[in-house]
Amino acid sequence: MSAWSAVYGIVARDLTRTTRQTSRLLGGIARPFMWLLLVGTGYNAIARLEGGLPYQVYVFPGVIAMAALFGGTLTAVSTVYDREFGMLRLMLASPAGPAAVLLGRVLAASMVGILQGGVVLAVAPLVLPVTGERWLLALGALAAVAGMSATLGLLVAARLRSVENFAGIINVILFPLLFLSGALYPTGGMPPALRAVARVNPVTYGVDLLRHAFGQPGEFALPTDLAVVLGVMIVGFAAGTLLFDPEQRFTARGARRPSDPASA
Amino acid sequence: MTEPPAIACEGLGRDYGPIRALDALDLVVSRGSLVGVLGPNGAGKTTAMLLLATLLAPDRGAARIFGHDVTGDRAAVRRRLGLLFQETSVDGLLTVRENLLFAARLAGMGGRLARAAVADAIERGGLGAHSNRPARELSGGWRRLADIARATLHRPDLLILDEPTVGLDPEHREMIWSILDRERREHATTILFSTHYLTEAEPADRVVLLAAGRVVAQDAPDRLRAGLGEEMADIDGPGAERLARALRGLGAARTIFRTGRGFRVGLVGPREPVVELAGGAPDVTRFALRPVSLEDVYFASTRGADEPAEPVPA
Numbered sequence: 001m002s003a004w005s006a007v008y009g010i011v012a013r014d015l016t017r018t019t020r021q022t023s024r025l026l027g028g029i030a031r032p033f034m035w036l037l038l039v040g041t042g043y044n045a046i047a048r049l050e051g052g053l054p055y056q057v058y059v060f061p062g063v064i065a066m067a068a069l070f071g072g073t074l075t076a077v078s079t080v081y082d083r084e085f086g087m088l089r090l091m092l093a094s095p096a097g098p099a100a101v102l103l104g105r106v107l108a109a110s111m112v113g114i115l116q117g118g119v120v121l122a123v124a125p126l127v128l129p130v131t132g133e134r135w136l137l138a139l140g141a142l143a144a145v146a147g148m149s150a151t152l153g154l155l156v157a158a159r160l161r162s163v164e165n166f167a168g169i170i171n172v173i174l175f176p177l178l179f180l181s182g183a184l185y186p187t188g189g190m191p192p193a194l195r196a197v198a199r200v201n202p203v204t205y206g207v208d209l210l211r212h213a214f215g216q217p218g219e220f221a222l223p224t225d226l227a228v229v230l231g232v233m234i235v236g237f238a239a240g241t242l243l244f245d246p247e248q249r250f251t252a253r254g255a256r257r258p259s260d261p262a263s264a
Numbered sequence: 265m266t267e268p269p270a271i272a273c274e275g276l277g278r279d280y281g282p283i284r285a286l287d288a289l290d291l292v293v294s295r296g297s298l299v300g301v302l303g304p305n306g307a308g309k310t311t312a313m314l315l316l317a318t319l320l321a322p323d324r325g326a327a328r329i330f331g332h333d334v335t336g337d338r339a340a341v342r343r344r345l346g347l348l349f350q351e352t353s354v355d356g357l358l359t360v361r362e363n364l365l366f367a368a369r370l371a372g373m374g375g376r377l378a379r380a381a382v383a384d385a386i387e388r389g390g391l392g393a394h395s396n397r398p399a400r401e402l403s404g405g406w407r408r409l410a411d412i413a414r415a416t417l418h419r420p421d422l423l424i425l426d427e428p429t430v431g432l433d434p435e436h437r438e439m440i441w442s443i444l445d446r447e448r449r450e451h452a453t454t455i456l457f458s459t460h461y462l463t464e465a466e467p468a469d470r471v472v473l474l475a476a477g478r479v480v481a482q483d484a485p486d487r488l489r490a491g492l493g494e495e496m497a498d499i500d501g502p503g504a505e506r507l508a509r510a511l512r513g514l515g516a517a518r519t520i521f522r523t524g525r526g527f528r529v530g531l532v533g534p535r536e537p538v539v540e541l542a543g544g545a546p547d548v549t550r551f552a553l554r555p556v557s558l559e560d561v562y563f564a565s566t567r568g569a570d571e572p573a574e575p576v577p578a
Contacts, residue, residue, distance in 0.1 A: 002372025009369025013358065020357045085353040093317050094370040149431045 006096030008244070010104025011111070014078055018112050028074070028116045032067040035184070036060070036120070049186070057128045061093065061210035062183030064117045064138070065145050068204060069178060072113030072149025073170060076157035079105055098244040104110035106150045106237065113146025114139075130140040130214065137213040144229045145206035152177075152202070158243035176201075182219065183207045202232040268331035270295045271316060272456035275325030277477075278311050285311040287477040288325060293470070295330075295421070300465030302558070303474035304526050304566055309458040310350070312474070313424050316456070317347050329422060343372075346420030346453075350427045354410045356400030360391055363399055364414055370373040371418035389413035389443060405436030412440055416447055422448070427456040429464065437461070462558040471558065475566040489556040492564055493518040493530025496556045499536070500526035503547030507510050510541055521564045526550070528560055 040056040040063075047055040048073055066185060082088040091101045121138055124130045130138070156173060160166045178184070180194060181203035187195050198204050205228035212218045212225065271293040278286045286308040293299050301309045314320040316327055318338040326333065333339040354363045364385050368378035386395045389409050394402055394517040399410060408429070415423060415530035423444070429437040441464065447453040452519040457464075465471050466485055473488075481488060497509050504526040511529050516538050531538055535553070542551040 005369045005372050005374040005378070008374070009366050012369070013355065013362070013366045016362065017355065017357050086349050086353045087355065089319060089349060090347060090353050090367075091370060093319055093345065093347055095339055095372055096370065097339060179484055 003096045003100040005105065006091075006094055006100045010091070010101060011108045014075070014105065014108030015111060017078060018075065018108075025112075025116075028067070028071050028112075031070060032063040032116070032120045035066065036063050039184075047185075053216070058216070059184055060120075060124065060127050061138070061214050061216065062181070064120050064142055064209050065183050065207045065210055066178055066180070067084040067120050068113040068117040068142055068146040068206075069149045070113075070174065071116035072109050072146045073153030073156070073174060075109035075112045075150065076105070076153030077163060077166050077170075079154060079157040080160050080163050080221050083161055084163060092244065099241045102154065102237065102240050102244050105154055106147065106240075108178065109150030110146045111142065113149050114143055117142045117146060119211050124214075134214055138210060141206075141209045141213040144209060144226070144233075145203075148206055148229050148233050148236070149204060151233050151240065152239050155236050155243070158240055178201045180204070181207050181214065187219065188264060202228055267292055267295060268328065270297065270330060271299075271327070271456065273316070273325060273327035275458040276312070276315055276322055276327050278315055278320055279323050279326035284477045286315070287473075287479075289472075289474075289479060291479075291482070292473060293454060293456065295449060295454055297454055297469045298448060298467065299454075299456045300468040300471045301456065301458040301474060302460075302462065302465055302562055302566075303458075307474040307566070308477040309474055310426055311477075313349075313426050313456070313458065317345060317424050318342060321486070333502050346415040346418065346423045347388065348411055348415040348423070348425045348428055350405075350430060352407050352411055354399040354407055354414065356398060359396050360402070360410045361386065361395045361397055363410060364417055367414040367417050373418065385413040385417040388416070388446070390439065405439075407430050408432055408436060409439060409443075412443055416443070416453075419451055421451075422454045425455065427458055427460065429459065429461060437464070438466075461564055465558055466573060469510075471561070473562065473565045481561065481565040485558055485561075487562045489558065491519075492560055493532050494556075495531045495535070495553050496560050497529040497531055497542070498526065498550060498552045498554070499529060500549060501547050501549035503545055507542060507545040507548055507551070510545070511525075511538060514538070514541060519564055521567060522565075523563055528563065530556060530560070530564075 036056065036059065040059055043055040049055065050059050079088065094096055121142060124135060153170070156165055156170055159170065168261070180198045180201050181200060183203070187198040187204065190198065205225045208218045208220050209225040209229060212222050218225065269292050270293055273289055273291050276286065292329060301312065303309055311320065315322050316329065316334060318334050318341050321335055328334065329341045330344050334341055338570065358366065361382060364382040365378060367569055368381045370531045373381055386392055389412060391410060391413060394406055402410065409550055412428065429440055444455060448455060453540040459465060468485060470483065471485050471488060472479060508517065508520050508527045508529050512520060514537060516531050516533050517529045
């Protein structure tokens with residue numbers, strides 16, 4: 001009971017914080033629309049895709065994945081902020097323990113990813129034909145991608161001690177995850193080495209899952225997509241729990257004093 | 265069956281690489297006690313508190329909080345703890361009430377119980393007028409009071425407070441200590457705190473002085489003060505060392521130690537010969553007699569361990 005109260009408290013706090021940072025929230029919602037409208041309109045005229053799909057239709061599931069990926073991972077910055085300002089220490093010292101803290105953060109970040117992707121999903125009928133059933137399937141796929149993204153973001157945030165470092169590192173990680181996922185263009189046309197990277201990129205399977213949901217041809221079988229996305233979430237969560245453990249908190253025991261403000 | 269002590273640690277220590285942050289802390293604190301941990305920056309105070317709060321694993325020794333091992337039974341330890349660290353931990357984007365509600369949920373409270381605890385904490389902390397304001401709009405003093413309200417909201421049995429009043433004006437310091445006194449009075453809460461404001465440690469049942477990771481003195485403030493002498497003489501000026509030596513020769517000096525400005529001499533015995541000697545001492549710009557303070561104990565103990573005082577030949 002107490003652990004669930006803690007999880008609920010963390011989710012409520014993180015969502016309240018998110019809604020009060022309106023520029024960040026609106027920026028997250030605007031990003032996929034910019035791609036869809038500005039890049040999508042231009043590419044519509046020049047892109048020739050297999051099956052004759054207009055580029056905007058092709059890219060739509062990818063743009064939803066983009067919104068979930070950015071929303072889910074970037075929300076992890078609040079974990080770094082909390083560590084920098086001492087709040088995380090108090091959370092970890094609560095009776096709920098590190099797993100509950102991590103679960104609360106993953107759920108909150110997932111909800112932000114779902115919210116940002118959901119706004120894009122809401123305009124689906126303006127871009128491509130979508131039934132109610134497909135829409136619900138896409139919502140489920142979006143939730144899975146957002147959950148995976150949140151877990152990945154928290155894995156990155158688990159050991160970082162400054163917001164500046166997180167901002168620098170997450171961009172280096174996010175862009176390859178997005179551009180080598182088939183979200184914005186098919187991976188089939190990439191050089192073999194990049195295609196191999198795309199195959200081990202978990203976001204590739206999330207994008208593919210969303211394509212299946214919209215009835216577009218997928219690169220992998222649906223069970224494969226689901227297994228990879230859920231598997232990454234579970235393994236990432238387990239790894240995150242270890243990384244968040246306060247006894248492991250000062251990595252490489254001896255690396256720094258607890259009061260040392262220097263960042264990782 | 266008697267209740268185990270609030271804190272019992274033996275040889276507790278932790279290193280950061282080659283740095284021995286805390287050597288071996290031996291400490292037994294009975295329930296309801298007020299214990300001050302003093303020492304210079306880097307003495308090991310925060311490390312000791314993190315170890316007791318289950319946030320660091322010890323490299324040596326063992327510690328038990330109300331009988332629960334800090335490494336083997338962390339969840340049970342955490343249920344008894346209220347923590348406050350040097351940095352403020354209220355979220356500036358949330359109101360004070362929202363911050364406290366978050367703390368209540370983190371402590372495992374839900375629904376009505378959490379709301380009642382928050383209302384009570386707001387009332388006890390005198391935060392009523394500020395409860396619906398975003399914490400970022402509050403002054404440092406009120407933010408710290410919100411911190412105290414958060415740390416005490418779930419009525420912990422042991423409060424570990426790392427410099428609870430750092431950077432605050434006397435009025436807010438007073439408010440914080442009155443809240444903590446009330447916690448002790450009404451709930452027999454044990455309080456372990458660190459501070460650089462030595463007068464705050466005067467009412468403590470016990471003071472632990474740390475320097476360079478080692479305990480250099482540990483006792484009730486009265487006994488620590490008495491150990492230095494009956495009275496303290498502050499002696500400044502080029503002739504201070506000569507006068508200190510002369511006082512030792514007179515048999516009136518129990519302790520002599522150097523500070524940044526001059527010498528302090530802990531005196532015993534009759535006052536008149538001391539005053540007479542000081543009156544005729546050349547090159548002494550200041551000679552003042554006063555009661556022995558905890559600051560004297562601090563200098564006498566910590567300079568000896570961290571930065572050896574220059575010996576004064578008899």
